[in-house]
Amino acid sequence: MENLNILNLQKKRQSLISNFIKDNEPDFNKKHTLVFDDYFKKSYDNVIKSKDLTSKKYKFAIVALGGFGRNEMCIHSDIDILLLFEKTVPDIAKELVKEIIYPLWNTGLEIGHATRSIKDCLNLAKNDLKVLVSLIDARFICGNHELFINMNEKFSKKIIQSRSKKILTLLFNENNKRHLSYGDSSYLLEPDLKQGQGGLRDFHMIIWIAKIMSGLIQINDLMYLGYIPEKEFDVLIESVSFIHNVRNRLHHMVGRKNDHLYMEFQTKLADLMKFQKQNGQKPVEIFLGELHGRMDVIKQQYLIFQSEHSIKKHTLKIKPFNQINTNYCGFTINKHNMLEFISIEDIIKKPELLIKIFVLSCEKNIPLSAIARLIIKELLYLIDDNFISNKSIFKDFEYVLICSGSNILNEMLSTGFLVRYIPEFNGIVNRIQYNRYHIFPVDKHSIKTVQAAKSLGNKDTVDQFTAALYNDLKEKNLLLWACLLHDIGKYDIKGDHSDIGANLVDKILKRYGMEDEQIKIISYLVRKHLFLIKIATTRDIQDEETIVNCARTIKDINLLKMLYLLTISDSMATGPKAWNNWIKSLLFELFIKTINILEKGELATTEAVETVDQKKKELKLILENNKMLQKAEDCIKFMSLRYFLYVSTIDMISHINLYNKLKDSRFVWSIEKDEQSNTRIITVCAKNKPGLFSKIAGVLTLSNINILNAQIYTWKNDTAIDIFHVTPPKDLIYENEVWDTAADKLNAVLSNEIKLSVRINNKIEKEKADCSDKEKQKLQINVDNESSSFFSIVEVITNDFPGLLYIITDALFKCGLDIYISKIATKIDQVLDIFYVRNFYGEKGLTKKQQKELFDNIIEKLP
Amino acid sequence: MKKIEAIIKPFKLDDVKEALNEIGIQGMTIVEVKGFGRQKGHKEIYRGAEYVVDFIPKIKIEIVIKDEMVDKAIKIIQETAQTGQLGDGKIFVLSVEEAVRVRTNDRGTDAI
Numbered sequence: 001m002e003n004l005n006i007l008n009l010q011k012k013r014q015s016l017i018s019n020f021i022k023d024n025e026p027d028f029n030k031k032h033t034l035v036f037d038d039y040f041k042k043s044y045d046n047v048i049k050s051k052d053l054t055s056k057k058y059k060f061a062i063v064a065l066g067g068f069g070r071n072e073m074c075i076h077s078d079i080d081i082l083l084l085f086e087k088t089v090p091d092i093a094k095e096l097v098k099e100i101i102y103p104l105w106n107t108g109l110e111i112g113h114a115t116r117s118i119k120d121c122l123n124l125a126k127n128d129l130k131v132l133v134s135l136i137d138a139r140f141i142c143g144n145h146e147l148f149i150n151m152n153e154k155f156s157k158k159i160i161q162s163r164s165k166k167i168l169t170l171l172f173n174e175n176n177k178r179h180l181s182y183g184d185s186s187y188l189l190e191p192d193l194k195q196g197q198g199g200l201r202d203f204h205m206i207i208w209i210a211k212i213m214s215g216l217i218q219i220n221d222l223m224y225l226g227y228i229p230e231k232e233f234d235v236l237i238e239s240v241s242f243i244h245n246v247r248n249r250l251h252h253m254v255g256r257k258n259d260h261l262y263m264e265f266q267t268k269l270a271d272l273m274k275f276q277k278q279n280g281q282k283p284v285e286i287f288l289g290e291l292h293g294r295m296d297v298i299k300q301q302y303l304i305f306q307s308e309h310s311i312k313k314h315t316l317k318i319k320p321f322n323q324i325n326t327n328y329c330g331f332t333i334n335k336h337n338m339l340e341f342i343s344i345e346d347i348i349k350k351p352e353l354l355i356k357i358f359v360l361s362c363e364k365n366i367p368l369s370a371i372a373r374l375i376i377k378e379l380l381y382l383i384d385d386n387f388i389s390n391k392s393i394f395k396d397f398e399y400v401l402i403c404s405g406s407n408i409l410n411e412m413l414s415t416g417f418l419v420r421y422i423p424e425f426n427g428i429v430n431r432i433q434y435n436r437y438h439i440f441p442v443d444k445h446s447i448k449t450v451q452a453a454k455s456l457g458n459k460d461t462v463d464q465f466t467a468a469l470y471n472d473l474k475e476k477n478l479l480l481w482a483c484l485l486h487d488i489g490k491y492d493i494k495g496d497h498s499d500i501g502a503n504l505v506d507k508i509l510k511r512y513g514m515e516d517e518q519i520k521i522i523s524y525l526v527r528k529h530l531f532l533i534k535i536a537t538t539r540d541i542q543d544e545e546t547i548v549n550c551a552r553t554i555k556d557i558n559l560l561k562m563l564y565l566l567t568i569s570d571s572m573a574t575g576p577k578a579w580n581n582w583i584k585s586l587l588f589e590l591f592i593k594t595i596n597i598l599e600k601g602e603l604a605t606t607e608a609v610e611t612v613d614q615k616k617k618e619l620k621l622i623l624e625n626n627k628m629l630q631k632a633e634d635c636i637k638f639m640s641l642r643y644f645l646y647v648s649t650i651d652m653i654s655h656i657n658l659y660n661k662l663k664d665s666r667f668v669w670s671i672e673k674d675e676q677s678n679t680r681i682i683t684v685c686a687k688n689k690p691g692l693f694s695k696i697a698g699v700l701t702l703s704n705i706n707i708l709n710a711q712i713y714t715w716k717n718d719t720a721i722d723i724f725h726v727t728p729p730k731d732l733i734y735e736n737e738v739w740d741t742a743a744d745k746l747n748a749v750l751s752n753e754i755k756l757s758v759r760i761n762n763k764i765e766k767e768k769a770d771c772s773d774k775e776k777q778k779l780q781i782n783v784d785n786e787s788s789s790f791f792s793i794v795e796v797i798t799n800d801f802p803g804l805l806y807i808i809t810d811a812l813f814k815c816g817l818d819i820y821i822s823k824i825a826t827k828i829d830q831v832l833d834i835f836y837v838r839n840f841y842g843e844k845g846l847t848k849k850q851q852k853e854l855f856d857n858i859i860e861k862l863p
Numbered sequence: 864m865k866k867i868e869a870i871i872k873p874f875k876l877d878d879v880k881e882a883l884n885e886i887g888i889q890g891m892t893i894v895e896v897k898g899f900g901r902q903k904g905h906k907e908i909y910r911g912a913e914y915v916v917d918f919i920p921k922i923k924i925e926i927v928i929k930d931e932m933v934d935k936a937i938k939i940i941q942e943t944a945q946t947g948q949l950g951d952g953k954i955f956v957l958s959v960e961e962a963v964r965v966r967t968n969d970r971g972t973d974a975i
Contacts, residue, residue, distance in 0.1 A: 841949040
């Protein structure tokens with residue numbers, strides 16, 4: 001007979017499940033529960049007859065606990081049963097369990113059963129929260145009803161009512177712990193339908209709290225007893241129903257109890273539940289958006305319950321508002337210390353109260369009550385064009401944006417206020433981005449970005465430096481607006497959301513009467529909010545060109561600072577993959593180098609930017625006219641920024657021509673006469689090598705050519721362009737021969753055929769001797785390791801001396817330094833030589849030892 | 864079978880990935896790491912204050928390939944990842960004893 005009972009159960013279950021899968025069973029959980037109820041009732045009848053237990057001695061009841069007790073049997077839910085006896089558990093209980101419970105094991109479901117007397121129940125409930133909670137959900141199935149009533153009454157009086165405060169506190173603590181363990185970002189990607197924040201457990205908590213406080217009988221009592229207003233109750237029930245639906249489908253798909261919606265199940269579930277592609281979003285994204293929306297409803301409702309009913313250790317003593325300040329009239333505080341409107345008519349007369357309540361909530365750090373939130377929802381229609389263009393209301397909104405603590409903006413969102421006030425926000429509400437990188441839906445992420453930005457002011461969030469940057473900002477509201485709106489362009493997957501967003505921001509903020517200057521800044525920040533990260537991760541930030549280009553793009557120091565802070569906030573609010581130590585280092589290095597360039601001016605001023613752009617255009621034009629356009633593109637690519645800044649376009653052309661002649665030779669040069677000053681201009685083009693400069697200088701000295709000025713540039717393809725202004729050779733008649741000889745010497749030196757040092761040292765010694773009657777040379781060397789992020793700047797100031805340049809550049813070379821850029825100037829007999837150097841590894845930074853070595857090397861050679 | 868571990872500058876990742884793809888190496892593991900050799904920590908100076916950046920972000924690429932591919936792979940990684948400046952990184956080659964494809968239980972070179 002038992003077999004028949006079980007078979008019946010299986011049959012009914014299967015039929016229910018297949019109806020559910022076909023979407024034909026809206027009330028699955030309830031009916032599923034009834035199927036089991038039937039089983040137990042039949043089982044009870046059978047066992048009473050077979051064991052002949054009609055005597056009162058063995059009165060017992062079969063009671064459903066937990067989810068079973070709540071009529072919430074999902075496809076693979078556990079079955080929790082209590083066999084309740086009166087005073088003691090008799091021996092026959094074992095038999096009963098065998099007859100009633102054991103057959104259920106064949107169904108593959110998890111059965112939990114307890115055999116207890118009334119006293120056992122009470123004692124266990126006193127000490128074990130889990131037992132207590134399961135008894136709160138207890139439901140009589142069959143057997144001796146009186147017994148159950150008895151137990152329930154005693155349970156209610158002795159366990160619940162006498163210790164309700166303590167139990168509530170315990171429950172909330174347990175729940176907070178659970179929220180912490182299941183609040184991890186991974187659970188946002190793969191929600192746990194039961195334990196996660198906004199999961200079914202939160203809903204159960206609401207029921208338990210209400211049951212503990214009012215002994216509520218059925219779910220609708222939540223509404224009837226005034227815990228939740230009707231509309232919100234309907235939404236809550238619908239959300240719970242949706243989640244149960246998902247849960248059942250998940251159970252069915254996996255074939256066992258599993259409440260964790262892992263990524264691998266998500267797409268399939270979305271298809272099974274017949275979600276369609278919409279607005280460029282995949283079905284799975286729509287599905288997850290709806291799921292998150294529902295879970296959010298439950299979470300918010302739970303949070304309200306928690307703040308209304310958790311026991312506060314101390315009650316805030318707050319004066320009635322009317323007495324504090326007329327600014328606050330229209331509001332009051334209810335007995336749970338939450339804000340409420342005084343009258344709805346007032347709001348209709350003065351719609352600004354709708355924003356004022358949020359302002360007050362911020363100011364006094366008091367949350368809004370459930371009723372207040374409901375009223376706001378009902379009165380959203382009051383937010384019309386007048387409301388939106390009202391400047392004082394806008395000021396209030398900005399206040400909330402800037403000062404609010406963690407949840408106010410979210411409350412604005414969930415009451416619908418935010419979307420009503422900024423309609424474009426609707427495009428990103430619950431918009432899910434389906435990948436492991438983005439944890440939050442776009443609307444939540446935007447709000448989180450605002451909060452992250454505000455947290456930067458605390459040195460413990462990132463570091464002292466960032467905190468100072470944030471705190472020093474003069475217009476924090478601009479940054480926070482950018483945070484709130486930076487992803488507003490994501491309402492559509494087509495197009496670049498940064499650009500779309502920036503254009504939208506323009507339109508949005510004009511509406512509130514914001515100043516154009518400010519709108520421009522916010523729009524720019526939104527447009528560029530991915531710029532810094534992109535550069536930091538895809539470009540060589542050790543290369544000065546990268547940094548200068550970054551600086552030239554941003555141009556303004558204040559903008560750079562805000563962009564940096566926006567980038568950090570956006571990353572923090574995206575998820576752990578987006579913000580970690582690794583990214584932080586890269587971003588910081590980029591920022592520091594860029595701000596140094598911007599603050600030192602020179603390379604990245606507006607003028608500099610314009611000059612370079614102008615020259616590039618000119619160059620292209622000339623080369624085009626000379627049919628050398630292809631060369632133009634190539635050359636422009638590897639000419640360095642400094643070169644563009646300081647060299648004239650005409651000279652650039654001749655340098656390019658020179659470069660074309662270089663090919664495989666060690667160097668090429670051109671020598672021109674400067675008519676005005678009767679000097680010569682030697683332009684050397686060579687493959688850059690350490691010591692190149694000093695070798696050229698040395699050869700010129702050996703040829704008795706005096707160097708007056710020099711500039712050296714290094715192109716990105718390691719080509720050196722060294723320009724020397726020199727005195728003409730002493731032998732003017734045979735000048736060309738002098739140059740030819742010099743060229744041969746240079747070739748020989750570069751190929752290491754001649755040792756330059758020996759010859760030149762002899763010459764220098766000779767010169768030194770000739771000067772012995774003059775004063776000892778004064779030598780001053782300044783080393784700047786700080787001004788540039790890329791080079792050490794060495795300044796040499798001394799009196800001119802034949803071969804001086806060779807001496808200096810040779811000394812630099814001997815100290816292991818490579819010259820990248822150089823400016824040599826001679827004024828009468830004073831020489832100022834500036835060298836931008838790095839060591840042979842490409843590092844900047846001269847040690848004190850190196851500086852001394854440099855000084856000693858030079859001074860030794862001077863008279 | 865050999866495992867190649869290459870530590871390179873972050874911005875070179877895409878280039879190296881593409882270059883490896885072109886010689887037929889598709890699968891790889893990427894790790895964000897920190898490290899330094901001679902590059903050491905360096906200081907950034909801003910308004911007179913020093914900020915030590917001793918945490919130098921790098922990317923580690925790990926690939927397991929047949930012995931015949933090793934020389935090609937090393938050459939392509941070295942050439943692509945090079946900038947000529949300090950901190951370009953290093954490449955190491957290790958021997959692999961066994962490889963298994965989890966899905967099919969293929970062993971040895973069939974698994975890579």
